[in-house]
Amino acid sequence: MKTHEWALMGLMVLSTGCFQVVRSSSQTQLPEKRSHLVLTGTTDDAARRFSELFSKRGFQVTDRQKRKNGATLYVFKGQRAALTTVTGNSTVVSGSTSTVGSTFYVLLTPQGDTTKAQLFGKPTLNGSEVCSDEAPAWVPACVEDVYAGVAWDGLDQMTGREEAETLRGMMLELELAASSGPGSPVVTAEPQTSEPAPPACVASQLPEWKTASAVEKKKLLERCREESKDGAQAADSR
Structure with missing residues (x-):
């Protein structure tokens, strides 16, 4: 949908209340502290591993941005569903199809012999990313609000739930993988804090x-x- 059509929707929101702003992300379902992991090897090793995992799920890499601190941001995009809405009456019937998809951001930061991976995802509507109140600072700023009909059947696919499930499934797959080579998660044991034993004689x-x-x-x-x-x-x- 073109920009002027989104602007028209914005006017309709103000005048009729038939549309609403969609704001969501994977972090509505998957907190930031559970959206990162550490992988063995270089950032290139991690990038290849994530490319494989995203590709299996229908998302392809569309952009790569180098950051000043040596980190690299990768962007993956893909479609999830095409939803057709039919409206009209007994004499006139019309239909429109909207495409729901996802955009995922993966920030890879080198840490010695390992790579820290931070993950974030947002729904898209007809190719336009929704804005989010939870977006971390390393995610590019939102360009424009996305509107959708308040009674649209596709709203339940724009909550960030699917993006969170995708990221959760990928991290679980990494953890269950038998490989211990480059691109595998680093498993670190939680430090054990032992309290001093009480004195035997008081x-x-x-x-x-x-x-x-x-x-x-x-x-x-x-x-x-x-x-x-x-x-x-x-x-x-x-």
């Missing part, structure tokens, strides 16, 4: 503490201190 918890004199309590404290020191040395020698 003077105030000993039965004789309650009836002990000041001198005896001092001896009990020294005894527990020595026992704790011996226990710590034994643990360090293991």
Whole structure:
């Protein structure tokens, strides 16, 4: 649909309320902290791996942009469905077809021998990307709002759900892949934080503490201190 037709839709929104602005992205369903991963190898290795995964799902690379920090942004686009809407009455019937698709952005940043991949997706309507309130700073700025009819059957495909499912499925496929070569995810174990073990001897918890004199309590404290020191040395020698 041409730009002036979108402008006409905007006027109809204001005058009739028949249309609404569509704003969504993959991050409405998949938070940013779950939209990135680290892969082994170079950014080129990661790019080839993502190209394979997106191609299997019907999305082809359409752009590559080099960034100043050594990162590279890749853009993948494709169509998901063609939806036909029929309107009219008993004498006049007309139909229009709208194409729903997706645009995915993949930012690949080198990190030594690995590559950090950040993922983001947005729905498209007739080739025009919708805007998003969740778009990170590394995604190109939105050009123009996209409008759709409030009663249009395709609205449920413009929520960002399909884009999130695509990204989630790709990351899961990477994790389940048997390969450990370039372009494979780096699996890192969560650091284990161990709390220090409680002292084996606590003077105030000993039965004789309650009836002990000041001198005896001092001896009990020294005894527990020595026992704790011996226990710590034994643990360090293991």
